[in-house]
Amino acid sequence: MHKQGHFGLGLLSTSVLTLLLLEGGFFLWAPLIGLAGIAGGLTPDIDNKQIVPFKHHGWTHTVVFGLFISAIISGCLFGVFHAAIRLTSGTTFAITSPPLLGNLALAILLYVGTLAGFLSHLFGDTLSTAGGTLLIRPWKPISNNHVRIGVTTAGNPVYNLAFFLLGVISHILPYYVYL
Ligand SMILES: [Zn+2]
Numbered sequence: 001m002h003k004q005g006h007f008g009l010g011l012l013s014t015s016v017l018t019l020l021l022l023e024g025g026f027f028l029w030a031p032l033i034g035l036a037g038i039a040g041g042l043t044p045d046i047d048n049k050q051i052v053p054f055k056h057h058g059w060t061h062t063v064v065f066g067l068f069i070s071a072i073i074s075g076c077l078f079g080v081f082h083a084a085i086r087l088t089s090g091t092t093f094a095i096t097s098p099p100l101l102g103n104l105a106l107a108i109l110l111y112v113g114t115l116a117g118f119l120s121h122l123f124g125d126t127l128s129t130a131g132g133t134l135l136i137r138p139w140k141p142i143s144n145n146h147v148r149i150g151v152t153t154a155g156n157p158v159y160n161l162a163f164f165l166l167g168v169i170s171h172i173l174p175y176y177v178y179l
Contacts, residue, residue: 001124005160008167009124010041010117015170017113022178029106032077033113034171039073040117062140066118074110128154
């Protein structure tokens with residue numbers, strides 16, 4: 001799957017959380033969780049960059065890496081949220097800091113959202129019919145077994161566009177209903 005499809009899947013993976021947060025009145029948290037899903041959903045393909053010392057569809061496409069990198073990404077998003085609280089303090093757009101338990105809940109939700117996005121990427125790549133070194137082996141280092149659902153080519157424009165649109169719509173609808 002290409003970036004467009006992974007973007008959509010990342011959004012799809014956090015759409016239920018977004019809906020629940022909007023229903024609960026957490027209007028600032030909801031878009032953050034969507035961002036976490038997108039970030040997690042796009043992260044595995046950093047192995048396309050030359051500075052990353054892993055082969056494509058290697059270690060960055062494993063659950064172990066997802067558990068690790070999701071902590072870093074969600075920690076960064078948590079930091080950005082608190083930076084926004086400080087920056088807006090005293091202005092008309094002031095964001096109030098949640099209480100301790102609220103902060104803990106936000107940190108957990110950001111981690112869950114990022115990991116959901118990450119896992120949605122692995123799912124998207126298993127749909128590809130590609131074989132050989134492009135096979136996804138998500139259980140490494142515990143098992144070297146690959147996972148392939150194999151229903152389309154990675155670049156299939158219909159699948160990519162369909163997931164992109166589904167993801168975007170799955171977020172627009174809750175905002176439309178609750179805002
Ligand atoms: Zn990938």
